[in-house]
Amino acid sequence: MKLISLVRQCAEVALAIGIAPLFAGWIAQCRAWMQNRSAPPLIQPYRMLHKLFHKDAALATDASPLFRATPYVLFGTMVLAAAIVPSIATDLPFARAADAIALIGLFATARVFTALAAMDIGTAFGTMGARREMMIGFLAEPALLMVLFNAFLLFGSTALPSLVDGYAAHRSGIDPSVIFAAVAFVMVLLAENARIPIDNPATHLELTMIHEAMLLEYSARHLALVEWASSLKLFNYACIGFALFLPWGIAIHGADGTGALLVAVAALIGKLVVAGAMLALIESVSAKLRLFRAPEYLATAFLLAVLGLLVHLLLGANTIA
Amino acid sequence: MSAPRWLSAATALHGPTLHSLLFLVAAWVILGAVGLLRPRSVRFVAHLLFPLGAVGCIGVALLAGTFLATGHTAEAMILPLGLPDLPFHLRLDALSGFFLLILGMAGAGISIFAAGYFRRGEGTAPALLGLQYHVFLASMATVILADDAYLFMVAWETMALSSYFLVTSQHRIPEIRRAGFLYLLMAHVGAICILLCFGVLQGGSWQFTFDAMRGASLAPFWATIAFALALLGFGAKAGLVPLHAWLPEAHPAAPSPVSAMMSGLMLNTAIYGMLRITFDLLHVQFWQWGAAMLTLGLFSAVFGAAFAAVQTDMKRLLAYSSIENVGLIFTGIGLAVLFDASHMPLFAALALAAALIHALNHALFKSLLFLATGSVLHATRQRSLGKLGGLIRRMPWVAFLALIGTLAIAGLPPLNGFVSEWLLLQSFLFTPRLPQAFLNMLVPLGAAVLALTVALAAYVMVKFYGVIFLGQPREPSLVDAHDANWLERIGLGWLAAGCVFIGVLPQFALRAAGTVTGKLIGQTVTPGASFWRIAPVTPEQASYSGLIFLAGIVAAIGITFLLVRLLAHGRMRRTAAWDCGYPWQTSRMQDTAEGFGQPIRHMFGAFFRMERDLPSPSDEAPRYRIHIEDRFWGWIYQPIARAVQRIADAVSILQGGRLSVYLLYSFLTLLALLVFVL
Numbered sequence: 001m002k003l004i005s006l007v008r009q010c011a012e013v014a015l016a017i018g019i020a021p022l023f024a025g026w027i028a029q030c031r032a033w034m035q036n037r038s039a040p041p042l043i044q045p046y047r048m049l050h051k052l053f054h055k056d057a058a059l060a061t062d063a064s065p066l067f068r069a070t071p072y073v074l075f076g077t078m079v080l081a082a083a084i085v086p087s088i089a090t091d092l093p094f095a096r097a098a099d100a101i102a103l104i105g106l107f108a109t110a111r112v113f114t115a116l117a118a119m120d121i122g123t124a125f126g127t128m129g130a131r132r133e134m135m136i137g138f139l140a141e142p143a144l145l146m147v148l149f150n151a152f153l154l155f156g157s158t159a160l161p162s163l164v165d166g167y168a169a170h171r172s173g174i175d176p177s178v179i180f181a182a183v184a185f186v187m188v189l190l191a192e193n194a195r196i197p198i199d200n201p202a203t204h205l206e207l208t209m210i211h212e213a214m215l216l217e218y219s220a221r222h223l224a225l226v227e228w229a230s231s232l233k234l235f236n237y238a239c240i241g242f243a244l245f246l247p248w249g250i251a252i253h254g255a256d257g258t259g260a261l262l263v264a265v266a267a268l269i270g271k272l273v274v275a276g277a278m279l280a281l282i283e284s285v286s287a288k289l290r291l292f293r294a295p296e297y298l299a300t301a302f303l304l305a306v307l308g309l310l311v312h313l314l315l316g317a318n319t320i321a
Numbered sequence: 322m323s324a325p326r327w328l329s330a331a332t333a334l335h336g337p338t339l340h341s342l343l344f345l346v347a348a349w350v351i352l353g354a355v356g357l358l359r360p361r362s363v364r365f366v367a368h369l370l371f372p373l374g375a376v377g378c379i380g381v382a383l384l385a386g387t388f389l390a391t392g393h394t395a396e397a398m399i400l401p402l403g404l405p406d407l408p409f410h411l412r413l414d415a416l417s418g419f420f421l422l423i424l425g426m427a428g429a430g431i432s433i434f435a436a437g438y439f440r441r442g443e444g445t446a447p448a449l450l451g452l453q454y455h456v457f458l459a460s461m462a463t464v465i466l467a468d469d470a471y472l473f474m475v476a477w478e479t480m481a482l483s484s485y486f487l488v489t490s491q492h493r494i495p496e497i498r499r500a501g502f503l504y505l506l507m508a509h510v511g512a513i514c515i516l517l518c519f520g521v522l523q524g525g526s527w528q529f530t531f532d533a534m535r536g537a538s539l540a541p542f543w544a545t546i547a548f549a550l551a552l553l554g555f556g557a558k559a560g561l562v563p564l565h566a567w568l569p570e571a572h573p574a575a576p577s578p579v580s581a582m583m584s585g586l587m588l589n590t591a592i593y594g595m596l597r598i599t600f601d602l603l604h605v606q607f608w609q610w611g612a613a614m615l616t617l618g619l620f621s622a623v624f625g626a627a628f629a630a631v632q633t634d635m636k637r638l639l640a641y642s643s644i645e646n647v648g649l650i651f652t653g654i655g656l657a658v659l660f661d662a663s664h665m666p667l668f669a670a671l672a673l674a675a676a677l678i679h680a681l682n683h684a685l686f687k688s689l690l691f692l693a694t695g696s697v698l699h700a701t702r703q704r705s706l707g708k709l710g711g712l713i714r715r716m717p718w719v720a721f722l723a724l725i726g727t728l729a730i731a732g733l734p735p736l737n738g739f740v741s742e743w744l745l746l747q748s749f750l751f752t753p754r755l756p757q758a759f760l761n762m763l764v765p766l767g768a769a770v771l772a773l774t775v776a777l778a779a780y781v782m783v784k785f786y787g788v789i790f791l792g793q794p795r796e797p798s799l800v801d802a803h804d805a806n807w808l809e810r811i812g813l814g815w816l817a818a819g820c821v822f823i824g825v826l827p828q829f830a831l832r833a834a835g836t837v838t839g840k841l842i843g844q845t846v847t848p849g850a851s852f853w854r855i856a857p858v859t860p861e862q863a864s865y866s867g868l869i870f871l872a873g874i875v876a877a878i879g880i881t882f883l884l885v886r887l888l889a890h891g892r893m894r895r896t897a898a899w900d901c902g903y904p905w906q907t908s909r910m911q912d913t914a915e916g917f918g919q920p921i922r923h924m925f926g927a928f929f930r931m932e933r934d935l936p937s938p939s940d941e942a943p944r945y946r947i948h949i950e951d952r953f954w955g956w957i958y959q960p961i962a963r964a965v966q967r968i969a970d971a972v973s974i975l976q977g978g979r980l981s982v983y984l985l986y987s988f989l990t991l992l993a994l995l996v997f998v999l
Contacts, residue, residue, distance in 0.1 A: 027941045054889070058895075059894070059895055073878060075877075076881055079881070080873050096854065098866070099865060101746055101747075101865075102734050105743075108779055110727070116786060116791060118784060120713075121898045125718055127787070127912035127916075130787065131912055131920065137776065137779070138777050138779065138780045141772060141775075142367070142772035142776055145769075149768060152750055157863065158862070158863040206733075216899060219899075220893075246728070295923075309765055313765065314762070
């Protein structure tokens, strides 16, 4: 393992941590524009974090150590996920220790800890949110796995960097299954990141909340960490999407000098700008589904992913790599 | 096709490891018998004999572990016991070594816990419990070591009987007696199938040693019959759907250490038997067998997980989760048979290794969780999830150790449950290379079902842990709950340490499983070139390192914590929970176990037969009641029970109750026999 790849790894994680709130701010801004509201400034999420870190934490009397540890666990898992996902370069030493299945496991860990922390205080909203979040999660996880499975079959690897490398080596046309997988992936992304049509990140109605309901008891620095982790999660999902479906610009292994890295950062920012606008558009034109409809939505995503898999197998294409 | 590699395996007579193992097995029986000297003394039986039994377990684990790590020749032995001309044959090979390793590792934790668990005045006298417990342990070890059908069946039946007595140790409760009867019935139905299976396997040679069976050449038809009988017999023991009905009744009825033994260890003997027959004694394989096991396994997995999600009794929830895990293990075995029958030994070895490691993992985390429910049961006297809650504040030790088990069984990295699920998913990735065109289309759907099950298991475990340990106590009496005693803590800690160890350093488990697949399939699975990660196929294909994963997660969380500590102020005050400003909160406002399972009940409605009493809006004392039953009761068990009853009724006409009529029967029988002879 070369030192330079380790440095690159750290730089990538630092970039993810730094840029993630900006991405969330960009989506909020686009949403406001599309809905004819005056938009908050781009750096609003940073101001929010700054404010929260300076407030006094108020903790419920009965909060157990699990409740206090969870914000750190959430932030830690999301940072680790950023180390696995190839956002600017594929020569990631850490990605060899954990492949895409481990990445899904990492997201599941974060979800389980959030749900457990929400149940810890024992309020009605917290447990309700935990139940809903786990329901969404258990339907979204297989769909995501099927999306990744499709990519595995194409390139014969479960490591995300190898997928990107494999894509760069064989850019001969798009396999039709990828289209199904991409649609399914976007649906999962919306559901897993508590966006419309499954959940509304800006809601103030407790009874319709999913993700927010679990965070009601957090305040100050704990809340700041949880919110930062949420934006990191969205950023990670976006980067997984880029790695799977739009890997152009990512500095592939062997051709990753300073110039290539600069190009990769520029490409990443460009893709994030477009993706953020697209997400805001999807959110602006769709309505939040009733909770009972959420399983149908996720089942659709799952079936689309499976359909993609079947299309791939039906066409008889074996692994490209 | 696998016969030559078996026959060529050198067998050392009178191996030292086998001798020591037998010594330990005998020591268990003696330990159990010694307890009868002071039948009522909890201190003598529980605090002295059970820890000694645990030492025996560790010995078994060490012996089996070193055998797997070093010895490659199987050891065999003939004991001059049993019937004349039918001595007991014993044999230790890689497969039995692996299962003895599981038995020893999990058994040690359970025995230590049991030392602190059994108290005076709970059902059967301590000494009798101790005897049954150790005979149970010894019989499971003997099942694994047996090398002829006769000893196998003797040990198998001893195992069933001793566990029956353990299940019914609180025999004054009618439900427990009923559960015990159901268990005994199913155990015997299964045993008959296994007996018939051995009858087919001997293939006309009338030699009942496993060696003779390995040599017998069966026609494909008879081999399939043998396989089907084995699947029925061992499937009934393992709780494979639809032969599972006894499991959620019997496992929860037993005292918690016994539940742990049954779920963690006894189910594995059924897995062992299935592997022994499928991969060792039968030397032909058809992909259809693999497809059947795969289908049954996946169905059991989803079925078990869905039922676990709607349970309101904590031990029943775990019992259904056992069905799910057995389903996953059978999925792995089925996949291995599929690959092996299609001449892809590397993939078959990978799938089999996944199944073996999952069996090991399941023994560890399921025992851990069953034992934790035992501690909760002793501390609160409550089994119903609806009457628990908030125990993390009263029982921090049990809560912490149970959290490890919860995360492990939910399949989260870097714990052990993730490793086996990772391996299983990896082997599913190769299914498109199967030669059968429709199989390589359908089997990837199996991976989807597998993913669904794993995610559902996480749901179930959040419910389990959250409702028991988190939130507000749902009953006022829970305030007096006390933490587990130190013997119990050691037992739980041992098992939790095992979960962490296998998760962080899966290399050792994979190497051990690789030895087994090397003997069974002729293809070992190596953990990969480097020490710090596993890459069972190639590093480009996939690699995983629990150690680095753990280091990364600890580093990320630690650095975050330090930075927040350094850069932000640490001011904090404790107040009442906010709860969106609602002023009045009681513990009844939390989700109940029923409430938490509601989405699953909604989605998997087809699985359940539900009876619900919904109160009317004007009801002044509203009560909500829901009863969920297994559809298989109505579909399979009750029709069979009714048919047996009808036949019995028809036959009972003969039983007039008058002596003269009976004498007439004897006379007629004699007459008939005379006619037949002459």
